């Protein structure tokens with residue numbers, strides 16, 4: 001798949017003058033939707049991880065508008081029940097729309113007998129506890145202020161990791177969406193060979209598919225490419241903010257690869273604590289990287305696209 005930078009990317013001059021610590025939306029007009037997206041929070045019972053995750057929620061709370069929080073997988077570090085309990089205990093009880101997505105670390109329980117099923121149960125129990133809805137599977141659709149979020153997750157312990165049933169679900173849900181509005185597809189994995197993959201996955205040895213949907217990538221891409229209103233969010237690579245690889249136009253869709261929140265990153269801006277605030281306006285979408293640990297915008301990487 002050929003990588004192509006979006007021709008309509010703009011970085012308005014005013015971004016450089018906006019107060020760095022300001023938590024208000026960037027434009028004067030109130031966003032139709034504003035949400036926070038992070039990936040790879042890798043929670044387990046360890047002091048620094050707990051402190052960073054807690055800071056994320058404090059930071060979300062300090063934003064003038066946050067309609068939901070998307071966590072693009074590897075929510076936990078080992079996928080065991082105890083990890084999930086730690087995450088749950090840190091999430092404030094005040095109502096907040098949280099859209100969790102399952103990552104590979106969230107399935108690590110699969111090493112034990114019947115482990116994959118246990119991992120799925122941990123995940124769906126977590127969704128029920130923190131988001132107030134009970135998904136039937138690790139993939140689901142939710143509407144937030146009328147905007148659809150389609151969340152994907154590995155539902156098969158062996159290759160292919162994404163079942164035909166799930167891909168049919170994606171196809172059906174996309175066909176039902178209003179084509180004049182953006183649709184946010186959330187996945188831990190990116191399409192193969194996007195965002196500088198496989199090199200930007202950071203492994204010394206890799207295959208062409210490393211870091212992506214692997215054997216399911218072509219099938220999933222074939223479905224996504226039927227639409228020009230899809231924004232695909234992924235994590236997994238732990239690639240830092242990168243001016244050419246983080247945000248990409250892939251055929252008809254836009255694709256954003258989120259840096260790892262919990263740890264330092266490679267192939268880009270190193271900092272931990274990074275994520276995005278996404279603001280949806282009447283005719284454009286703003287992607288604003290933010291350090292949620294430092295409470296600072298990363299203006300240089302802000303992108304706005306029309307829709």
Ligand SMILES: [Fe+2]
Nearest residue numbers: 040074105236
């Ligand atoms: Fe990760």
